[in-house]
Amino acid sequence: MSVQETAGPGGAGRAETETRVLGEVTEDLREVIGEEYVIDMDITMETTFSQDLELESIEFVALADRLRERYGEAVDFVGFLARMDVDQVINMRVGEVVQFIVDSLPAPATAGSA
């Protein structure tokens, strides 16, 4: 893991991408929920949609809508969600969505090549 994180394509870049994507997912989540309790909440990769955020399933639809718009064709949310039922979706951790997005995005360009 440490080798991956420090060298090779997608190594150091992946950790950065993950941080960036977590920030983007968090921003969309806060807007979808739109209530005070979520503004100060520390949303991490371990946060669960059902237990921690108490997300309604229709709010997950709205979240998926925003993420589909944000990431476009590169991220196949339909295919991702098609393999789960509603309980599996709502029982996910935020990190599982973030990992899926990061896995789907084109590998980030390494420093110097951009």
Added chain:
Amino acid sequence: MAEVIANGVRLHVQRLEPRGGASADSPIVVMVHGMVMDNISSFYFSLGTCLADAGCDVICYDLRGHGRSERTRGGYRLADSMADLAGLLDALGVDRPVHVVGNSYGATLALAFGLEFTARVASLTLIEPPFLIEGLGEEMARSLSQILVAMTDDEVEEWLDNGAGRAITKATRAAQRLLSDTTIATDMLATPAFSAEALAALPIPVLAVYGENSDIIGQAAGLAALVPECTLIVLEHHTHMVLREATGYLRDLLRWWLFDRRTPPPPYVRPTERRFVTPEWVTQMVPPPDLNTGRRPAVG
């Protein structure tokens, strides 16, 4: 969020397509959810994403007054719901027949839509439709009173305030507002009966699915007997909530229905780990007896 003005009402719509987009010959599937305590999410997660992934062009939407669609004061009669759906297809530019999949009241609406807008419909999938030739309005009102009782009782209020959690409380409060601020209850009571003659002449293939233990299983045989091209599937060990209970099988069944109908339907293996039954409190129209027991000190 995708919003469309249809029949003068703002409707929340989600269009789901396979990777790379739908093609000109992809089946267009429109999903119509149930009444009051339901919204776009039940179909979105059960059949929507799955059928889109399998190659369909899927349209899920929130009915008027539900989910994230506009809550108008009036306009909840069956004829209004049909006009909303026709308007939605117009607004989306859908110009070929669609496969309509409905659940509960959404299935009754789908059947009525098939009779009224026959040329716009390629097939109908009716999951647990309330279906009666006589007294359909009363049946709709009965379903609604079940929901009302389940939401207005003191026990339920206590539960919503203390133990239900944010998601259930939000959904229930939205349903309460729909019932108190709109004409939906009286509009439902006015639901006209189906015409037996019109049903007997329906030229659209119909897939009807009921749960063996549903409180309305008695209505299945009448539907299957009247509609000429009806495939009736009754799932053992399941209830009116079959969309939620048997999602896996319904995914296989719908893929068969849309892509492979010349072959026999996929075999159904009844669940052995759990036998779903309709709780007595549902048929008796009372709140669940154990709603608040978890938080109260034990008596005696």
